[in-house]
Amino acid sequence: MIKRHYITVLFSLLTIIGCVNRNGQESSAPATVETDSVSVLPPLDSLRCVEGKVRNGQFFSTLMTGLGLNAQEAYDLTIACDTVFDVKSLRVGNEYKAYYDGQILKYVIYRQDRTTDILFECQEPYRVTKVTRPVTVRKRYADVTINSSLWNDMRAAGASPLIILSLSDIYAWTVDFFGLQKGDRFRVLYEEKVCDGEVIAIDTVRYAIFTHNGHDLPMVMFDQKDGGNIWWNEKGESMRKAFLKAPLKYSRISSGFSYARRHPVTRRVQPHTGIDYAAPKGTPVMSIGDGVVTSRKYEGAGGNTVRIRHNSVYSTAYLHLSGYAKGLKVGQRVRQGEVIGYVGSTGRSTGPHLDFRVWKNGSPINPLKMESPPAEPLRRENMSDFEDMHKKYRAQVDSIYARDIVSELFEKL
Numbered sequence: 127m128i129k130r131h132y133i134t135v136l137f138s139l140l141t142i143i144g145c146v147n148r149n150g151q152e153s154s155a156p157a158t159v160e161t162d163s164v165s166v167l168p169p170l171d172s173l174r175c176v177e178g179k180v181r182n183g184q185f186f187s188t189l190m191t192g193l194g195l196n197a198q199e200a201y202d203l204t205i206a207c208d209t210v211f212d213v214k215s216l217r218v219g220n221e222y223k224a225y226y227d228g229q230i231l232k233y234v235i236y237r238q239d240r241t242t243d244i245l246f247e248c249q250e251p252y253r254v255t256k257v258t259r260p261v262t263v264r265k266r267y268a269d270v271t272i273n274s275s276l277w278n279d280m281r282a283a284g285a286s287p288l289i290i291l292s293l294s295d296i297y298a299w300t301v302d303f304f305g306l307q308k309g310d311r312f313r314v315l316y317e318e319k320v321c322d323g324e325v326i327a328i329d330t331v332r333y334a335i336f337t338h339n340g341h342d343l344p345m346v347m348f349d350q351k352d353g354g355n356i357w358w359n360e361k362g363e364s365m366r367k368a369f370l371k372a373p374l375k376y377s378r379i380s381s382g383f384s385y386a387r388r389h390p391v392t393r394r395v396q397p398h399t400g401i402d403y404a405a406p407k408g409t410p411v412m413s414i415g416d417g418v419v420t421s422r423k424y425e426g427a428g429g430n431t432v433r434i435r436h437n438s439v440y441s442t443a444y445l446h447l448s449g450y451a452k453g454l455k456v457g458q459r460v461r462q463g464e465v466i467g468y469v470g471s472t473g474r475s476t477g478p479h480l481d482f483r484v485w486k487n488g489s490p491i492n493p494l495k496m497e498s499p500p501a502e503p504l505r506r507e508n509m510s511d512f513e514d515m516h517k518k519y520r521a522q523v524d525s526i527y528a529r530d531i532v533s534e535l536f537e538k539l
Contacts, residue, residue, distance in 0.1 A: 167235075167245065167257065168233065168245075168247075170225050170233065172227075173225040173226060173227055173232060173233070174225070174226040174227075174228075175223055175224070175225055175226075176193075176223070176224045176225075176226065177221065177222070177223050177224075178221070178222055178224070179218075179219055179220065179221050179222070180216055180217060180218050180219060180220050180222065181218065182218050184216070184218070185213075185216065186200075186204060186213035186214075186216050187200045187201070187204065187213075189216065189222075190203060190234070190246075190248070193224045193231055193234060194224075194226070194229070194230070194231035194248075195231060195248060199248070202250075202252050203246060203248060203252045203254070205252075206252035206253060206254050207254045208254070210244070210254045210255065210256055211236075211238075211244045211254055211256070215238075216236075220236065220237050220238070221236075221237040222234055222235065222236045222237065223235045230249070231248045231249075232247075232248060232249060233245065233246065233247060233248060234246040234248060235257075238256075240321055240324070240326045241258060241259050241261055241321050241326065242256060242257070242258055242259070243256075243257040243259065244256060244257070245257050259321055259322060260321070261319050261320065261321045261326070262319070262320045262321070263317055263318070263319055263320075263329055264317065264318060264320060265315070265316075265317055266285070266315075266316055266317065266318055267313075267314065267315055267316075267523075267526055268280065268283060268284075268285035268289060268312065268313070268314045268316070269283065269311070269312075269313050269314075269526070269527075270283045270285065270311065270312045270313075271309065271310070271311045272306050272307065272308055272309060272310040272311070273308060275306075276290055276303070276306055276312075277290060285314075286318060286325040286328070288318070288325060288327065288328050289314060289316060289318075289328050289331070291328070292316070292328045292331050293312065293314065293331070293334065293336075294375075296331060296334070296345055296357050296365055297334075297336060297343075297345065297365065298370050298371060299365060299366055299367030299368075299369065299370060299371060299498060300336075300343060300359075300365060300367070300371070301336055301338075301343070301371065302371045302372060302494065303371075303372070304372055304379055304403070305379070305494070307338070310336070310337065310338050311335075311336070311337040312334060312335070312336055312337075313334065313335045313337075313523050313527075314331060314333070314334045314335075315331075315332045315333040315334070315519060315522060315523065316328060316329075316330060316331045316332060316334075317329040317330045317332070330347065331345075331347060331357075332347050332519060333345065333346055333347065333516075333519035333520075333522075333523065335523065343359070344359060344360045344516070344520070345357055345358070345359065345365055346358050346359075346360065346512065346515060346516045346519060348504070348508070348511075348512045348515055350504070350505060350508055354502075355501065355502075358503075358504055358512065359500075360516060361503075362503050362504035362509055362512055362513075363500040363503050363504075364500045364501040364502060364503065364504075365500075366500070366501045367498040367499065367500055367501065368415055368436075368440075368498045368499055368500075368501070369414040369415040369436070369440070369462070369496065369498045370412065370414040370415065370462060370463065371414075372403065372414075372482075372493075373403075373411050373412050373413070373414050373442075373444060373480065373482050374403055374405055374409055374410065374411050374412060374469065374480060375409075375410075379401060379402065379403060379404075399483060399490035400443075400445070400481050400482055400483035400484075400490075400493070401481075401482050401483075401492075401493050401494060402479050402480070402481050402482075403469075403479060403480045403482060404477070404478070404479045405469045405478065405479065405480060406469065406478060407448050407468070407469055407470055407471065407478040408448060408468050408469060408470075409468065409469040409478075409480075410465045410467075410468060410469075411432075411444050411447065411465065411466055411467045411468060411469060411480055412462075412463050412464060412465055412466065413434055413442070413460045413461070413462060413463070413464050413466050414442060414462065415434075415436045415440070415442075415462045416436065416459070416460070416461055416462050417434040417435055417436035417437070417441075417442075417459070417460060418434065418435050418457065418458070418459050418460075419432060419433070419434055419454065419455065419456055419457065419458045419459075419460060419466070420433045420434065420435050420441070420456065421433035421456060422450055422454055422455065422456055424472070424473075425445070425473070426473060426474075427473050427474035428443075428445040428446065428473050428474075428481065429445060429446040429447065429470065429471070429472025429473025429474075429475060430445075430446070430447040430448070430449065430450065430467070430470065430472045430473070431443060431444065431445045431446075431447065432444045432447065432450065432454070432466050432467055434460065434466070439486055439487055440484065440485070440486055441484070441485045442482070442483065442484050442485075443482070443483040444466065444467060444480060444481075444482060445473065445480070445481035445482075445483070446469075446470055446471055446472050446473050446475050446478075446479060446480060446481055447467035447468060447469070447470050447472065447480075448467075448468045448469060448470025448471070448472065448478075449467060449468050449470065450466065450467045450468075451464075451465045451466050451467055451468075454466055454467070484496055
């Protein structure tokens with residue numbers, strides 16, 4: 127009787143919410159194919175194929191003569207390239223396929239990038255054609271809980287790690303990606319571009335929920351068609367804040383904010399009113415917000431240092447730099463995310479890192495606890511449409527979660 131009751135409940139739920147594949151992903155929408163300049167390839171099956179890669183020091187002319195053309199034929203083919211292909215753009219390591227009829231070179235197909243081939247017809251009349259391979263845009267859903275690292279857990283969940291780059295950009299002003307904890311969770315509705323079975327780009331992130339300590343931080347994509355921000359929180363506030371959460375990427379925190387830290391060089395207990403980010407020498411360091419450079423110089427123990435005043439309340443400093451961004455000077459206005467220098471170990475330092483400091487009204491504050499007001503909110507006249515879109519996306523994510531629960535119950539029967 128109990129088992130029969132579970133089956134009845136399961137079939138009722140499945141009728142309401144529909145079907146989903148076993149890894150929790152939405153069924154793909156009908157594929158859309160981009161065909162900017164697709165050309166039909168000539169019949170190649172009857173020809174002998176030789177595959178290779180462009181070698182170091184190899185030019186277009188030497189590649190073609192090495193494949194079987196004489197110098198005049200290689201020159202004529204170069205002329206035929208005209209505006210279709212710049213022969214100076216030949217890249218070391220890129221693949222090509224040469225097709226022969228007996229010993230005569232008929233065609234060469236050069237892989238220019240992930241989506242584009244260049245077809246060279248190597249006999250008179252010489253012709254060069256750009257061939258764009260079909261790109262499919264498909265809808266995806268990812269549900270990832272942090273166990274080891276976001277990168278590893280994203281791959282284990284079957285999602286492309288490329289989505290991490292999009293999430294880090296969108297949530298840069300809300301989530302400290304250096305401080306993700308075990309149990310943190312991302313749920314994401316997005317679209318990806320696929321060519322020849324390979325994910326080549328994340329097209330659009332439509333909706334996401336980041337969960338930390340039981341609190342949800344939703345993100346909704348809503349385009350007001352004004353060329354401005356398109357990502358908002360559930361209140362219609364811009365996900366773009368006045369300051370970035372961190373001034374560099376791909377690092378770890380090696381020392382925190384403290385008024386009683388034992389200095390690793392002097393061994394004396396003294397205040398360390400900043401955050402140390404360990405990162406390889408040369409890692410780009412960015413301004414966390416718009417502002418004016420007030421200082422750019424060597425400061426003794428701090429080494430090469432850049433100081434920026436953002437407004438009448440906040441200012442920041444970036445210490446131990448190996449060098450400054452080209453052309454950076456005092457009085458220059460910089461934009462949020464603009465590179466101002468590079469990680470180093472100048473001054474009193476035991477290894478490459480960035481010592482990052484923030485002042486509020488002249489007093490040092492912990493950068494990791496700094497609150498940042500959102501930029502201009504969603505326009506009032508768009509709020510109703512925005513709320514409807516948020517409800518729609520949230521319902522989709524919740525229904526996927528419900529389907530997962532149904533699947534688990536079904537497996538237990």
